[in-house]
Amino acid sequence: MARLRAALIGATGLAGQQFIAALKNHPSIELTGLAASPRSAGKTYAEALKTASGMTAWFVPEPLPAELAGMKVVAGDALEAKDYDLVFSAVEADVARELEPRLAKDIPVFSAASAFRYEDDVPLLIPPVNAAHAPLIREQQRRRGWKGFIVPIPNCTTTGLAVTLAPLVERFGVKAVLMTSLQAMSGAGRSPGVIGMDILDNVIPYIPKEEHKVEVETKKILGALRPAGDGLTPHDVRVSCTCTRVAVMEGHTESVFVSLDKKATVAEVTQALREWKGAELARNLPSAAPRWIEVLDDPFRPQPRLDRDTHGGMATTVGRIREDGVLENGFKYVLVSHNTKMGAARGAILVAELLLAQGLVG
Amino acid sequence: MARLRAALIGATGLAGQQFIAALKNHPSIELTGLAASPRSAGKTYAEALKTASGMTAWFVPEPLPAELAGMKVVAGDALEAKDYDLVFSAVEADVARELEPRLAKDIPVFSAASAFRYEDDVPLLIPPVNAAHAPLIREQQRRRGWKGFIVPIPNCTTTGLAVTLAPLVERFGVKAVLMTSLQAMSGAGRSPGVIGMDILDNVIPYIPKEEHKVEVETKKILGALRPAGDGLTPHDVRVSCTCTRVAVMEGHTESVFVSLDKKATVAEVTQALREWKGAELARNLPSAAPRWIEVLDDPFRPQPRLDRDTHGGMATTVGRIREDGVLENGFKYVLVSHNTKMGAARGAILVAELLLAQGLVG
Amino acid sequence: MARLRAALIGATGLAGQQFIAALKNHPSIELTGLAASPRSAGKTYAEALKTASGMTAWFVPEPLPAELAGMKVVAGDALEAKDYDLVFSAVEADVARELEPRLAKDIPVFSAASAFRYEDDVPLLIPPVNAAHAPLIREQQRRRGWKGFIVPIPNCTTTGLAVTLAPLVERFGVKAVLMTSLQAMSGAGRSPGVIGMDILDNVIPYIPKEEHKVEVETKKILGALRPAGDGLTPHDVRVSCTCTRVAVMEGHTESVFVSLDKKATVAEVTQALREWKGAELARNLPSAAPRWIEVLDDPFRPQPRLDRDTHGGMATTVGRIREDGVLENGFKYVLVSHNTKMGAARGAILVAELLLAQGLVG
Amino acid sequence: MARLRAALIGATGLAGQQFIAALKNHPSIELTGLAASPRSAGKTYAEALKTASGMTAWFVPEPLPAELAGMKVVAGDALEAKDYDLVFSAVEADVARELEPRLAKDIPVFSAASAFRYEDDVPLLIPPVNAAHAPLIREQQRRRGWKGFIVPIPNCTTTGLAVTLAPLVERFGVKAVLMTSLQAMSGAGRSPGVIGMDILDNVIPYIPKEEHKVEVETKKILGALRPAGDGLTPHDVRVSCTCTRVAVMEGHTESVFVSLDKKATVAEVTQALREWKGAELARNLPSAAPRWIEVLDDPFRPQPRLDRDTHGGMATTVGRIREDGVLENGFKYVLVSHNTKMGAARGAILVAELLLAQGLVG
Structure with a gap:
């Protein structure tokens, strides 16, 4: 089975790097797009991580996957939903508030940001705890007229x-x-x-x-x-x-x-x-x-x-x-x-896996 | 007024060093005796702190007072109550259980050890909180037939x-x-x-x-x-x-x-x-x-x-x-x-000052 | 003898705070002016240290002196040389390059910044090591037509x-x-x-x-x-x-x-x-x-x-x-x-003291 | 091919634990004996790690292998060379000086201890650097009349x-x-x-x-x-x-x-x-x-x-x-x-692998 194509917004920050490390060798999801701020757009991912002093600002313990090092980074604004099956979001809350709804019109967005956590039609999923809340996504899609949806993970x-x-x-x-x-x-x-x-x-x-x-x-x-x-x-x-x-x-x-x-x-x-x-x-x-x-x-x-x-x-x-x-x-x-595994990137991926297994993604 | 003569038992350990630092320049109490384990007895205090590898095992930030560096250390067992007005105790609980009562027969013992904290006739003094408990010392002296007493500080x-x-x-x-x-x-x-x-x-x-x-x-x-x-x-x-x-x-x-x-x-x-x-x-x-x-x-x-x-x-x-x-x-x-100032050495000294002010010491 | 009036530029940063701590109770120098970025200008020093989240950004171990907490901060650009006998500078190198020469026209500037360290007519003073270099200041004044001068301290x-x-x-x-x-x-x-x-x-x-x-x-x-x-x-x-x-x-x-x-x-x-x-x-x-x-x-x-x-x-x-x-x-x-005492603020003050003793300041 | 049977002396200390972690799933060597001080002898390895306060004193990041947790620990003195093909030694230098020669009479000893590093007939092997020194083992065996040998790794x-x-x-x-x-x-x-x-x-x-x-x-x-x-x-x-x-x-x-x-x-x-x-x-x-x-x-x-x-x-x-x-x-x-991998346990195992490949072990 072909893996789902995922974009990552906020790819260069620490949270984004944790998504990259966590998706390495994922059986059903493949990172095919990396988005970051306009400053990074057009650079390869490895170039975007390079600081003025020559440091490669890659901070998670797992090595930077070679197949992503050479991938071109796009600006978050320029990301096209049609090229992806889903999006992972590692941006700050204020950026999330702009970017995530635009993408969620068409495709699911799994977010580590707090921007939408407290809205009525947005579940806050920890799969082993409250998988039963997943159907609230239907209500979110209905209310907002979206084909996709936003599911944030908790703090x-x-x-x-x-x-x-x-x-x-x-x-x-x-x-x-x-x-x-x-x-x-x-x-x-x-x-x-x-x-x-x-x-x-x-x-x-x-x-x-x-x-x-x-x-x-x-x-x-x-x-x-x-x-x-x-x-x-x-x-x-x-x-x-x-x-x-x-x-x-x-x-x-x-x-x-x-x-x-x-x-x-x-x-x-x-x-x-x-x-x-x-x-x-x-x-x-x-x-x-x-x-x-x-x-x-x-x-x-x-x-x-x-x-x-x-x-x-x-x-x-x-x-x-x-x-x-x-x-x-x-x-x-x-x-x-683990605050950046179960509590962040890997937790968001687990949510995507849950909704995928339930036929709500892909 | 002549300062009171105090002995310190457990003088070489970290807790003992904190007493030494805290009593430096004390207006009414003077350290005139240092006791430690038999291994240290007969050495000067500075020699007793010296380890096999040449390190001077003095660990509090304040410098080791010169007047104590050359003082002869005696074994705790050999300390004579008659040479002192009071004792500070920085020994472990098991040693305290032996040594403190022997000294308390004659002079007050202010202790950082837990050995006697839970006995009925022993107050646990934090002067600003429960100075009113101090008279329990009289009961302790009466019951035990001591001229001195033991007052431990809390954990x-x-x-x-x-x-x-x-x-x-x-x-x-x-x-x-x-x-x-x-x-x-x-x-x-x-x-x-x-x-x-x-x-x-x-x-x-x-x-x-x-x-x-x-x-x-x-x-x-x-x-x-x-x-x-x-x-x-x-x-x-x-x-x-x-x-x-x-x-x-x-x-x-x-x-x-x-x-x-x-x-x-x-x-x-x-x-x-x-x-x-x-x-x-x-x-x-x-x-x-x-x-x-x-x-x-x-x-x-x-x-x-x-x-x-x-x-x-x-x-x-x-x-x-x-x-x-x-x-x-x-x-x-x-x-x-501060666990080693108010919560240990300086707290015990404060208790001594309280009882001194109340005429229970010296 | 009246103490010399000193201004401090870069007063809100960590280096500036170290100057403030070091000048507390100085026998011959008194901080009478505090300058910082325009953002801080017009606020009291204590207000200028307050962050959006309510933190008082005072980071040196010594307490913030009460007499400075209420002093009004001026913008570095607005500092008037005529109100001071000397200036201490704790700004970054790029700001130093602008601000220090303007003040040095009239009064001595003692600087922790690297901006002028490598110029031919600028001594790099560590008083016990090379007090003999101090006369180079005369050459600096001659060449630049200044009444004051700049003396940076080393890295x-x-x-x-x-x-x-x-x-x-x-x-x-x-x-x-x-x-x-x-x-x-x-x-x-x-x-x-x-x-x-x-x-x-x-x-x-x-x-x-x-x-x-x-x-x-x-x-x-x-x-x-x-x-x-x-x-x-x-x-x-x-x-x-x-x-x-x-x-x-x-x-x-x-x-x-x-x-x-x-x-x-x-x-x-x-x-x-x-x-x-x-x-x-x-x-x-x-x-x-x-x-x-x-x-x-x-x-x-x-x-x-x-x-x-x-x-x-x-x-x-x-x-x-x-x-x-x-x-x-x-x-x-x-x-x-100590990199922020002898190696920074107190080192610069020592240089001021040296030149004061030699009659080159005040 | 059957894996070689290895004993580990000094099994309960940190260095010993590093050997255990490093030998987990080794293709050609299997830990079949664990030796420690007489205090641990007769206990299972897991029991031997248990402290009075209930802590399991296992300190390497890798989990304690289940198959070793239940293995009986023997005293180093009681270890019989005939039951093993080789020995890894993680004891202190003074214990090594007694124990290692006794075992080396019969089988190879790969040691992290410094006891024999400076003897003339003892090579100090880092395989990529000086594999060529390995034949010195023959001289060691000849001189000492041993069937086995001792090869320490460097500091x-x-x-x-x-x-x-x-x-x-x-x-x-x-x-x-x-x-x-x-x-x-x-x-x-x-x-x-x-x-x-x-x-x-x-x-x-x-x-x-x-x-x-x-x-x-x-x-x-x-x-x-x-x-x-x-x-x-x-x-x-x-x-x-x-x-x-x-x-x-x-x-x-x-x-x-x-x-x-x-x-x-x-x-x-x-x-x-x-x-x-x-x-x-x-x-x-x-x-x-x-x-x-x-x-x-x-x-x-x-x-x-x-x-x-x-x-x-x-x-x-x-x-x-x-x-x-x-x-x-x-x-x-x-x-x-890495001081406890290449620089200790895994480095010693690498030496064993080298001598095994050269036919000097097993």
Whole structure:
């Protein structure tokens, strides 16, 4: 079967590079177009990455694929939907607001940007958690008169939290969550992202807008598609969080306190997390993890450097599951989630795979 | 006035060095004896710090005072109480259990070790918070037949938390606290403490025994001396926490969620913290901070590297005070407290100053 | 005596902040004017530091002096020489090229920028090393028709190297130097300076233009004023270096291999460094270190975190002096020099103090 | 073909774990025995890694192979040579001195320890560089009356240097080398290795014994087997170095200044490094890199985090090749070499593969 032709907008930034690394050797999707700012247009991708000082600004650990190094970059504005089956978007929110709707008229857009996350007819998909929200795309197409659609992925900090809450919601019900994140630098990108002098021997206790995103997105992701399929009813879980930045490259660590609807034991909570399989539709996708959650018994785990790459960065690792003693039916645990794999590029690709498997793409 | 003669046990370790740095030029206390393990006994202090490879194992930023470099080190066992007015103890808990009671028979022992923290007749003093517990020492002397006494300081992670809870308890009452700490490496000492390969590009989500200490000690510190003066009634605040280690040298950061007894506004909570003066008895001690809590308006603060040394490391800095939205009368904030100054050596010296001012020492 | 009135251009950047911290409580110089880009003009200094996200962009460890927080910032272009006795310049090289000559027409300009370092009539002063070059200022004034002058300080990487070479040149003569630097992040400033993701768990083996600066400046600094006083003859030492960046906040470490003109022993080299007093004129300046070089016997020293602040960051610490065995009369050693104190702001202030003492300022 | 049965001594330490990770799925060698200290004997390997606090002390990034987790560990003293075809040794030098000769009586021992590196009849093999030294093993067997032999690998800091010098020696001749290393923490192991508080925001300018090792080993590796095959004539290159430790996990960076015998251009030196194929015998070994040296044109490379894993950590990456201007026919460059892959476990396995291919093992 011919692979689907995908364009990538925002190809030169760190987020774009993560898409390129993640799509290397993908079985059903092929990157055939790279778009970036007008400054890069007309250059090969390798030339576009070259800085004035001679540096090749390629920052992901995987090597730059040779077949893309020589590909001509086009300006985002000049990208033609007819040449592609789908688009991945790694642009900033303000650019996304212009570019994504233009493309979505004709083809699906899978986006890491926050621009459309909070619109009524836009699902926020984490396939194992809420594949059931996918039909909302039909409503989006109907309302907007689009042949394509926009599906953003959640904020990277929301993803690990939502993945671990899903089995608890299913098994026990969840009333409230209090979370403190210790986030990696890669989430901030490189323009300039986190400055070295600010983070060495330090913690930065504030990430603008992040906490609000996590609070709103978690409720939306865990919500239910209304019977009419025309919108989502957010889950009534209350979420409060404090988001901090630490001197870690990749992998967000989150300290979670959760209040369940029902009494449970540590063993039952552990089992619920460990046995969770997630939505059936998501299990056999090419980028699916064999298990979405790995519970670690070693009390010193999870650690971001050791655990972020579990199952290719697609699993959320969990440890230190304990009773909380303060909240009603309270438990606490620590999770690590790879913010630029499951929480960004590879997460968006997983969504594309899901919709492809459901016949909504291609 | 002649200064009091103090001995230091555990003088060669990192905690001992912090006492030495903190007592340099102290107006009323003079270090006149240094004790360490038998291996060091008979050497000068500078010789005792010298390792096989030629390194002088002095690790605090302040220079080693010349007058101590040449002082002869004695074995802890050989220290004679009669030569001193008081003792500071920087030994490990197991050594403390042997050594401290022997000395406390005759003179006061101010200890950073956890060995006696949880005994009924032992107060856990943070002068601005609970100077009122000091009279429990009389009970301790009575029960044990000692002329001296043992006063341990709390765990360094407890200190900043208790300092910030104190004004909230006084003004609004506190029901419950959920806290996640991001702790500095210095709290683990250097034998070997935190290993470089374990903490670079990483977070370690577990510090053995730490969470239990914080939960128990916070209730004790915020409790009340029983009318008979023969013990403490712990505060009924419920405390739950997750303690993690990050790549920071000094200064513990804590993300706190707190449920108050009464409704309040962010402005009122901020004011309560900002205006808090602490116990009157503690205000004019030589090591007292001009304000025990500094509230910072910059949303990116407090940060451990920038704020740990506020008022000589004796102030707790607080920022990001917000409503929590989940807990009853819930608020959240971030604090930074210097774990080896207010949270260790200088905190113990402050306790000595308090008891000296009250006529309980010297 | 009234203190001299100094203006600071480039006041809001990191380098400017270092000048502010260094001039706090200066005995003979008072900051009475702050200039920055037009964007900051008209605001108070504290307002000018405030970013859109509410952060106060003050990055040096010393607190922002209250008396400057409320001072009105003027645009660099609008600064009037007649209101000041001297100017400190912390602007980038391109801005320096415009602004500094305009001010130098009337008053002395002490600059951290590289713009004028390589001009024939411009000395590059490190007071203990080459105070004898100061009279070149007269030539500069004559040629350019200025009442003031421009004196830049050397690149921060050059400073520590030149300080340690000076006693070797004086005692033994120096033929050649091969140096590898391990430089701190602060040298790169914060716009954006070194990006966190680039330096964590990493070394960056290239700092554009740095090596050339060190090679050229070292020869100029160690050179001799021509008898006519109309220029400098560079020293004929050959210098080759590789400059790298490491995850250190402040303090450049340099691994030096040096070939002397004459045979010497390690003891003689050590003694030459240890006993060096530097130019007599520089010894009693307010910012002078009691010793410009501190030789450490501990083989694990100097270390940037432990040694950078020796004598207020004005001393160069040296250790590991050994025979080299490869170069002719070869020796090797390691040095640490504070790149933003002796190597930048405080170094420039020291130059001002020197010229003030010589009657060339004020 | 049945795979050779290998035992590993020192299996529980970090170096041992690196052997285990590197031998996973090896085509011709199978780990069938694990030996460690008597304390671990009788436990399964997974049990032996478990610490008192519940941590599984497995520190390499690759997961612990399931088939080894359950294998019983034996005491090194109890290991029987007759059960194995060869031994890998990851013990400390003092243990190696006892254990390795006992085993070498019967079977080959490939060792990461320094114990036997400097003996006359012991080659120090880096297969692409000096495969020609392998026959010295016959002399060793003859002299000592052993059926097996000991082949240590060089110090990890020597390896990258020797690999890059080899093509220069072959093409131009090399007179002298001055090198400054910026070494990763993993080279120091974890007992305790580099302490976190010592290396954060710091450089440690001394690694005991390291410089002497590099100086002696480089000459031996680049030397020639004497015609009689009874010893090695060291190369007469003069080597001088300064070895430092930086906050990097893996990958040693070295700043090299080299003096060649003949005139050359940067282009010629670059070509010599880039085209070097190494000893023919080493080219097709299972662990061989497709190229032993990768020259990078980006001036900001090589960087340890980005380049250490080139070709599975078996290639040395080189950049910043420039004329030196000080040394006779002088050049300078920067290299990165993976200290625990090519420089340790995988390097020792490569040696075993070489001798296996030559019929000297099995």
